[in-house]
Amino acid sequence: MLIQFAVVALATVAAVVGMLHLKDYVNRSEAMRAMTQLGGRILDYRSKHGSLPPASFLDDVKDQLDGTVRIGNVQYRALAIGPDATSDTVLAYSEKPNPSSFLDDGFVVLYLDGSVEWLPAARFQALLAAQQAANRTD
Numbered sequence: 001m002l003i004q005f006a007v008v009a010l011a012t013v014a015a016v017v018g019m020l021h022l023k024d025y026v027n028r029s030e031a032m033r034a035m036t037q038l039g040g041r042i043l044d045y046r047s048k049h050g051s052l053p054p055a056s057f058l059d060d061v062k063d064q065l066d067g068t069v070r071i072g073n074v075q076y077r078a079l080a081i082g083p084d085a086t087s088d089t090v091l092a093y094s095e096k097p098n099p100s101s102f103l104d105d106g107f108v109v110l111y112l113d114g115s116v117e118w119l120p121a122a123r124f125q126a127l128l129a130a131q132q133a134a135n136r137t138d
Contacts, residue, residue: 027070027096028070028096028108028118030066030070030071031070031071031072031094031096031108032108032116032118033066034065034066034070034071035071035074035092035094035108035109035110035116036110036114036116037065037066038058038061038062038065038071038074038092038110039091039092039110039111039114039115039116040114041057041061042057042058042091042092042110042114043114045057052078052081052091053078054078055076055078058074058076058092062074071094071108072094072095072096073094073095074092074093074094075092075093075094076091076092077090077091077092077093078091080132080135081112082135085112086112087111087112087113088111088112088113089111089112089131090109090110090111090112090127090128090131091110091111091112092109092110093107093108093109093110093124093128094107094108095107095121096108096118104120104121105120105121106118106119106120106121106123106124107119107121107124109124109127
């Protein structure tokens with residue numbers, strides 16, 4: 001009887017932990033999808049107007065994106081990006097902590113070419129610091 005109780009208790013704990021992990025994975029995926037949509041809107045604006053949109057543009061379109069609730073607080077870097085910036089320059093990002101799962105905390109990153117990537121926090125911070133340092137030396 002005690003062994004059966006222990007097995008049921010362990011199975012319940014494993015199921016709860018699995019559900020929390022799944023929830024965080026879905027949140028991350030939805031944030032990446034929303035950032036991809038945002039990137040599409042920014043690239044469309046850029047092709048029509050020849051420049052990156054102002055931050056107010058993001059405020060206007062952000063609520064129209066699928067999964068916008070999951071994207072969080074987007075940091076937009078258009079003002080820090082020069083005309084000769086490369087396609088791998090970070091254009092926007094959003095921090096996504098995962099306090100309830102085994103997933104690492106990290107950032108959803110939108111690059112100047114419209115691609116979106118999930119980066120662990122340390123790797124993102126190093127990338128952003130390198131790009132900011134390069135901008136200061138230019």
